[in-house]
Amino acid sequence: MKPTRSLLFVPGHKPAWMEKAVKYGADVLILDLEDSVPDNEKEAARPLVKAALKSLSAQGQVCNVRVNGFVTGLTFDDLDGILCPELNGVALPKAETVEDMKTLDTMLTILERRHHIAFGTIHTSLGIETAKALRNSYDIVTSCARVTGLSLACGPGGDASRSMGYIWSKEGTETLYLRSKAVLEARAAGIQYPTVSSWWDIKDTEGLRKDALFNRSLGFRGQTVMHPTHVPIVNEVFTPSAQEIAFFKGLIETFEAAEKKGSAAVIYQGDMIDYAMVKTAREMLAFAESIGCKI
Numbered sequence: 001m002k003p004t005r006s007l008l009f010v011p012g013h014k015p016a017w018m019e020k021a022v023k024y025g026a027d028v029l030i031l032d033l034e035d036s037v038p039d040n041e042k043e044a045a046r047p048l049v050k051a052a053l054k055s056l057s058a059q060g061q062v063c064n065v066r067v068n069g070f071v072t073g074l075t076f077d078d079l080d081g082i083l084c085p086e087l088n089g090v091a092l093p094k095a096e097t098v099e100d101m102k103t104l105d106t107m108l109t110i111l112e113r114r115h116h117i118a119f120g121t122i123h124t125s126l127g128i129e130t131a132k133a134l135r136n137s138y139d140i141v142t143s144c145a146r147v148t149g150l151s152l153a154c155g156p157g158g159d160a161s162r163s164m165g166y167i168w169s170k171e172g173t174e175t176l177y178l179r180s181k182a183v184l185e186a187r188a189a190g191i192q193y194p195t196v197s198s199w200w201d202i203k204d205t206e207g208l209r210k211d212a213l214f215n216r217s218l219g220f221r222g223q224t225v226m227h228p229t230h231v232p233i234v235n236e237v238f239t240p241s242a243q244e245i246a247f248f249k250g251l252i253e254t255f256e257a258a259e260k261k262g263s264a265a266v267i268y269q270g271d272m273i274d275y276a277m278v279k280t281a282r283e284m285l286a287f288a289e290s291i292g293c294k295i
Contacts (some may be wrong), residue, residue, distance in 0.1 A: 003193045003291050004028050004149070005238035006231050007224040011036040012065070013045040018052040022061045024228040025235060027291075029056065032066045033078050034093055042074060046081030057086035064125070069093040070100070076107055083108075083115045089123040089148070094159070096132040098143040105144050125149030125195075128182060130163040137182065141189035151195045151224060152182035170207050172198065172214055183219035197224035205233055212237040221287070240288040245295060248281035 008026035010018050012033045021029050031049045033042060049065055056063050067078035067090055079090065092104050101124075108122050124146050128134050134152070141147045153160040154175040156168035166174040179196060186194035199211045212223055212234050223234045240248075251268050255278050258266035265274045289295045 003221050003287060004195060005222045005291060006234045007064075007151075007195060007222065008228065008231055009036065009066070009224070009226060012049040012052075013037045013041045015048050015052065018048070019055065021228070022056055022059050024231045026225075026228075026231045027062065027222070027235070028088070029061060029063045030066050030091065030224070031063055033074075033082070034066050034068050042068065043077075043081075046078060050082045050084055053082065053084055053086040062088050064089040064091055066091040066093065070103070075104075076111075079107055079111050080114070083111050083117065083122065085117055085121070087122060089125060091125055091127050091151075093127065094129060094133075095126060095140065096130055097136055098139050101126070101140050101144045101147060105146055108146065120146065122146065123148045125151050128152045129159045132163075134164075134178065134181060134185070137185040138189050141186070141191060148191070149193065149195065150182065150186040150189070150191045151197065152179060153197045154178050155198050155200050170201075170204075170211070172211060176218075179215065179218050179220070187219070193221040194219070195222040195224060196220045199223070199230070200226050202227045202229070205229065209233050209237060239291060240284060240293060245285065245288055245293060248284050249295070251281045252278055252285075 004027045006026045007028045007030055008021065008024060009030045009032050010021045012031045018031060031052060033045055033049060037045050053063050065082050065087060068074040069092065071094070075092070095101055095104070104124060109119065112119055112121060126137060126140055126147055128137055128151065137150065141150060161168055164178065168174065175198065182196070183194050196215050198215065199208045201207055208230055215223055216238055222238050225231060225234055251273055254268045255266055255273055265272060285295055
């Protein structure tokens with residue numbers, strides 16, 4: 001799964017907005033059929049989203065679609081209406097159990113066959129919006145090969161705060177455990193690039209930067225944003241800097257030089273380094289290269 005620094009929601013009933021969104025620079029656009037679309041426009045939005053998938057894909061934009069959850073009775077029809085080879089993945093709201101993900105897997109298998117798409121092509125990311133989903137996240141991810149991502153919701157208001165009971169703050173201390181647990185569950189399940197949605201204040205961009213830095217320090221590799229102006233900030237935060245890249249390259253070069261002399265431990269910029277730190281450095285350089293950084 002390629003790392004995703006930024007994901008931007010776009011309402012699926014607004015064709016002009018979807019077409020325009022390619023200019024914002026988000027690694028992934030999430031074309032939405034759920035909360036941002038009025039109930040009486042959801043059915044009509046399906047062909048609009050499918051047309052946008054084809055158009056945006058031709059421009060090199062990666063797109064996912066958030067469908068409506070099982071409780072609405074719209075999930076299968078949503079999937080049937082938007083499935084096409086240009087679709088990268090789908091997001092299912094309120095997936096809380098292994099059975100939920102298996103049901104989605106069955107639907108996608110049926111529809112891939114119907115639409116002549118290779119089996120297993122359509123991926124999904126587990127969106128954690130409830131306490132139950134977080135509690136079951138490892139089992140859900142490991143139960144279904146389609147799950148290639150994990151994203152935690154821990155913003156103000158909404159389903160997550162209601163389910164988990166926290167009172168949101170800009171400092172994020174009340175969701176520190178939730179964020180850390182989500183990263184732990186993701187990594188334990190083999191998901192290397194977990195993402196998070198935690199900042200909805202459109203005007204406070206400095207607060208967004210601090211929040212994104214906090215998330216990166218915890219192990220998240222990207223962030224979902226609610227407004228186009230947030231995309232470049234998140235992209236910058238989750239992109240290794242030139243200084244970081246130089247540090248990791250220098251660490252590897254220093255260690256390899258010492259290794260040739262018969263040593264497996266050496267001091268680099270004041271710290272003792274060994275094989276474990278070299279592995280970390282190589283992993284970070286591979287991550288940087290995968291998102292287009294010059295190595």
